[in-house]
Amino acid sequence: MAGSLPNPEYLIEALRFKAEQLGLELLGITQPTTPPHVTTYETWVKQGRYAQMDYMATERNRYLRVHPEAIMAEARALLVVGMRYPNPQAIPPPPSPYPFGRIASYAWGKDYHYIIPELLKELLKELEAWLSAPILARIYTDTGPILERDFAQKAGLGWIGKNTCLIHPRKGSYFLLGEAFINAPLPPTPPFTTDHCGSCRRCIEACPTQCILPDRTLDAGRCISYLTIENKGPIPRDLRSSIGNWVFGCDVCQMVCPWNVRFALSEGSPAFAMRPDIAFPNLIDELSLSPMDFKARYGNTPVMRARRRGYLRNIAVALGNSADPDSAPHLGLTLKNEPEPLVRAHAAWALGRIKTRLARKHLSEALQREPDPDVQIEIKAALEDTD
Incomplete structure (x- = not known):
């Protein structure tokens, strides 16, 4: 590809206009060079703060995060985009008597992994037409070994807040990011160099599990999003x-952020088809989802990432936290009929939290028939809780 561009400033503005038409509200350009917070990332890895996400610490992935130029040798620019998703307070909790769960608002619609790459491809088609030349590209959206929020800051889209989210000064932080390494020599847009968090600690103090660390990283093993999605085993007692x-993800640290309170819009990007029925699931109904039902309800949404067993584990924990006596029969059936030991174990914990005579009856009966030793341990612990 030629090394010069006609009217590069005009071209970037045209790209921004086309991106907004596609539903990509933020756009910036930077160079695929070592990102500014590499030292913070390396320290985070050395401290083992990635929990069981071992892919974060492989030699290859660590190298590529430090040396993004190795991802695509032909790359001469890195295009960074942001797609707005719904404000989690756009839908009020249901005024219903049944216990309900909460799903993080980015997961209310179609999985962004299906959306953003296709929109970036459409954007690059326009760029190819303007340049009258083919473009080589490698596209990511939370799928590759790159520090994408670092690059978003380098491209001028905002700053990285204390809660680790990218925050735009006039639009907040409810954005999903995507990147395209391209061989077109687009000039970089100015980086965002100021920090507007100041002395505010609202996100740190509001975090239910206190997982936000002082260096703007997270202790992943304590983060609700990790525990309910990436974590494939039991949730620590x-x-x-x-x-x-919370049954999939968590929005708390963003909901309390003043920049979202002041500026975040209610609706998401037009490209993001929100499904309000997903926001607050009925916990008792969800507990009985078969594999087919789970796929039918959540297919093509981010919730599929937790898989049925992880999702029902989360549902059981939420039911335990609700301590709703009416859920005891349903948890008892789960303890009796559910094929996944992981789900049965957390259903036992939930029954221990309810502390009714019926809950104890279900636990006692389950202990006589339960074949899995880990579930047995949970049942015994739950029985002690009901004493």
């Missing part, structure tokens, strides 16, 4: 009560 009714 000492953290279950702090999860509340």
Whole structure:
């Protein structure tokens, strides 16, 4: 590709206009060079703060995060975009008598992994037409070994807040990011160099599990989003009560951020088809989802990432935190009929939290028939809780 561009400033503005038409509200350009917070990332890895996400610490991925130029040798620019998703307070909790869960608002619609790459491809088609030349590209959206918020800051889209989210000074932080390494020599847009968090600690103090660290990183093993999504095993007993009714992800640290309170719009990008029925699931109904039902309800949404067993584990924990006596029969059936030991174990914990005579009856009966030793341990602990 030629090394010069006609009217590059005009071209960037045209790209921004086209991006907004596609539903990509933020756009900036930077160079695929070592990002500014590499030292923070390396320290985070050395401290083991990535929990069981071992892919974060592989030699290859660590190298590529430090040396993004190795991802695509032909790359001469890095295009960074942001797609706005709904404000989690756009839909009020249901005024209903049943216990309900909460799903992080970015997961209310179609999985962004299906949306953003296709929109970036459409954007690059326009760029190819303007340049009258083919473009080589490598596209990511939370899928590759790059520090994408660092690059978003380098491209001028905002600053990285104390809660680790990218915050735009006039639009808040409810954005999903995407990147395209391209061989077109687009000039970089000015980086965002100021920090507007100041002395505010609202996100740190509001975090239910206190997972936000002083260096603007997270202790992933304590983060509700990690515990309910990436974590494939049991949720640590000492953290279950702090999860509340979050069953997939968590929005707390963003909901309290003054920049979202002041500026975040209610609706998401037009490209993001919100499904309000997903926001506050009925916990009792969800507990009985079969594999087919789970796929039918959540297919093509981010919730699929937790898989059915992880999602029902989360549902059981939320039911335990609700301590609703009416859920005891349903948890008892789960303890009896659910094929996944992980789900049965957390259903036992939930029954221990309810502390009714019926809950104890279900636990006692389950202990006589339960074949899995880990579930047996949970049942015994739950029985002690009901004493």
